[in-house]
Amino acid sequence: MNTTPPHSPRSTIDSPTSTGSSTNNGSAGQPNTQISAKDKYEQLLQVSDSIMSVEMPNQMKEYISLGGQPHDVIRFLSDSYKGYAQMCNLICHWLKLTGVSDTDVSDSLANHLKDIIITKFDPKKADTIFSSSPPQWLDEMITDQKWRSLIYQLSEDHKNCLMLNFAVQRISDAGYQNEIASLSTASTYFSVFNKVFLDSLCNLIKLDEISFRQSLDEFKKVCCQHQHTYLYAQATLQNLIRSNPNAYNLKRISQELENEAMSKNKIVQRISYMMSDISAYPVIASCITALLTSNTTTTGDIIKLYNEYCKVPPPPVDYLRYPNLLEILINDLFNPQKNIQQQHRGKWIYLIAYSTTVTADGSKQNLDDTIKAIEKVHQICQSNPVGSELQSIIPLLMEYINMPVLSMGILHWIRFNLTDSVNISTYNTLNSPFYFELLREICLKHSLHRSVILTTLVEHFEFDMGLDSLQTLEIRKTILDNIVFIFACGFVIPVLDVIKEWASKIDPSLTRYFINQVLDIVEPPYSTEFMSKMTSIIEMINPISSNNENKELVSNFIDYCKQYNNSNNK
Incomplete structure (x- = not known):
């Protein structure tokens, strides 16, 4: 077999067409270039485990074409092979022989490879793959969720x-x-952002309240990554809202985005006003800007706003429906320590009633009844009754x-009293049972208020009550009973997130109490997320090894979770 390449140094020198200085230049230049290239491929052949490289067949051919020998x-x-x-x-x-499952072995290997890649990844070297067409292995990685997650992290x-x-x-x-909704890269390229935005928006409007809250953070992150992505998202939402005036879920998403962006830059408020055409009502724009700022x-x-909404025709009611504005007005009216002048109190009440009852077409059918109801409840909250006096007006509050x-x-009023350092001992001993009764009733009738109720109970739980440890323990058990009630109403994951955060900080007996209460009211089948969060809470305190009267209940739950995981891993 003739292994001499057609353009070897010898064939060049002996060529009859090579004469004079041109022959000398060729013999002096070509061999040096060929030897350099040959040395390069020789080094590649000697890299550890080079035989495993996907480029090795081409490298062997190039090396032999440059004068290399097959036996070399x-x-x-063989010398470079490490295995x-x-x-x-x-x-x-x-x-696997020791009993480790195939899934665990595969996950361990993949995670280790990920760690190595993350440590050694060089973006400049990675970019050189675009000197030719994208490699086939990239498409293979994209089809596998584990490797997609690596790409996201990188x-x-x-x-x-x-x-x-x-x-x-x-x-x-x-x-x-x-999957890429939370990546900053998703907002870098418009084609990617547009697909992520539309897909996430279509998904959001179909979700229930709990799932909506869980997905909303990722949606806000991708939309508020840059100024242009926020502006595009809001412009798209406003166009959809104009086409669908009753699309309150879209209005809520727009307001959530606005609040998120405002936490980074207050100028966002002005952008929102321009999109909503509020500039056509300069007095309203000026007042609302001042209040929210x-x-x-x-x-x-308040007087200016009241006068504007008493005009005929009045401005659009949507301008009063900013969540932050309503919260300020409600807090003023139902906080016992807020003192609104009596001659102007009706203006606060009118604005709140108007914003919550008047329809987009201007119908005021329930406005007067709502004003009367707010006046009655406001008087009760301002008087802030205690003990038997509070007990006597509970039926009236239940109606409203x-x-x-x-x-x-009423939630704002209860929240204030449960975290009031001046009267906390009085309210705990006399009023708390009535407050909790009201909170449970609100929880049953208004699912969208459950997050506020949970926040109220969490603040009350964490509040320094200045009582001895036994009293505090009993009060916190009562609070946990009401948190479990929210859990039983369907507000599952947010409650578990709170307990998981508390588990390492509070008295372990309280966590065990919560676990027992929950496991006593639930039954399979369980969702994967519930099993994961509940198991992690149980593992933090290990109630099975402690003096727990419900060890069997906990053991049965853990056994169920293990059986479920094993069946899914097969």
Whole structure:
């Protein structure tokens, strides 16, 4: 077999067409270039486990074409062989023999490889793959969720890497927009952002309240990543709202985005006003801007707003429905320590009633009844009754709880009293049972208020009551009973998140008490998320090893979770 390449140094020198100085230049230049290239491929052949490289067949051909010998190729590949991949396979086989499941072995290996890649990743080297067509292995990685998660993590750490940004676009094109919604890379390229935004929006409007809250944070993150993404998101939402005036879920999403962006830059408020055409009503724009900027009310601004909404025709009611504005007005009216001048009190009441009852077409059918109801409940909250006096008016408050705006007002009143350092001991001993009764009734009738109720109970639980440890323990058990009630109403995951955060901080007996209360009212089948969060809470305090009267209940739950996981891993 003739292994001499057609353009070897010898054939060049002996060529009859090579004469004079041109021959000397060729013999002096060409061999040096060929030797350099040959040395390069020789080094590649001697890299550890080079025989495992997907480029090795081409590298062997190039080396031989440059004058390399086949027996040298064999020697280089055999001497450089370490067998790291085979060692990994052997270790995996040993792990399986010890009883470790295939899934656990595969996950351990994949996680270790991820750690190595994250540590050694070089974005400049990664970008060189675009000197030719994208590699086939990239498409294979995109089809596997584990490797997609690696791409997401790398793209967050290396935002300017061309290869990773391209990979994220390919992932978006493949239909995994829901996975990349939280990535900053998703907002870098409009084509990616647009798909993620539309897909996330279509998903959000279909979710129930709990799922909505869980998905909303990721949606806000991707939309508020840059100024242009926020502006595009709000412009799209406003156009949809104009086409669908009764799309209150879209209005809520728009307001949630606005609140998120305002936490970063107050100029966002002005942008929202421009989109809502509030500039056509300069007095309203000025008053609402002042109220939201200062986060407090002034009598002058309230009077101006009241006068504007008494005109015929009045301005659009939507301008009064900013959540932060309503919260300020309700807090003023139902906080016992807020003293509104009697001659102007009706203006606060009118604005709240108007914003919650008047329809988009201007119908005021329930306005007068709502004003009367707010006046009665306001008088009760301002008088702040205690003990038997409070007990006597509970039936009246129960009647008004049916109205969402009044249930929210009563919530503000209860929240103030349960965290009032001046009267906390009196309210705990005399009023707390009645407050809890009202909270449970609100929880049953208004699902959207459950997050506020949970926040109120959490604040009361964490409040320093200045009591001895036994009294505090009993009060906190009562609070946990009411938190379990919220759990039983369907507010499951938010409650578990709170207890998980508390588990390492509070008295373990309280966590065990919660676990027992929950396991006593639930039964299979359980959701995967519930099992995961509940199991992690149980593991923090290990109630089985303690003096727990419900050990069997806990053991049965853990056994069920293990059986479920084992059946899914097969």
